[in-house]
Amino acid sequence: MTSTHRISRLSLAALAATTTILLAVAMPAIAQDAPVSSKSVPTQEAPGAQNGEQAPVRGGSRRAGQDGGAPRGGRGENPSMGGSMKAMNRALKSLTGSIEDASKTADNLKLIGEMERGCILAKNAPLPADILKDAAGDAAKAEVATRFRKDMIRLAQALLELELAVMNGKLSAAKSMLAKIDAEKDHAHEEFGVDEDE
DSSP states (O other): OOHHHHHHHHHHHHHHHHHHHHHHHHHHHHHHHSOOOTTTSOEEEOTTOSTTOEEEOTTSSOOTTSTTOOOOOOTTSSOOHHHHHHHHHHHHHHHHHHTTOGGGHHHHHHHHHHHHHHHHHHHHSOOOHHHHTTOOSHHHHHHHHHHHHHHHHHHHHHHHHHHHHHHTTOHHHHHHHHHHHHHHHHHHHHHHTOOTTO
């Protein structure tokens, strides 16, 4: 047997062993992400079902987004408008005292990121009824929602500019930007009738 054949056989043996190990390790992980067949989901008779129709039992093995499973209400999923706003306010208060401190750049960038996340989540959340209470009719409610969404887009843009200023070490400019963001927040809260103590 030539050395080339011996190397090829060794390579194939090593490849087979590696593949076997990878499959043994990866298959349980892959199986967890595999779609659930309708045979493996416990069922019960659906309310109002005819001819023995079955529906999945709540709490079965289906996960959010899989075969129509509803998202769970865990932390970070479908946050409320109020929760997003409170997260932004907490980050803003922390940033106000530390924005000019170059030694806290990493912490400040994290806080800005939290504000950006809260802004995007609030922008996409349904408006609370108390904000829409003075809007008479669907057209007026749509106008309030549009104004709010545009305000949140402008805030997101300002937060991205703030992030760039902090990253580039322009901390006095960042302080001015943050003060402007805070003033805009106060104006928007007044415009939409938001009580910050809520």
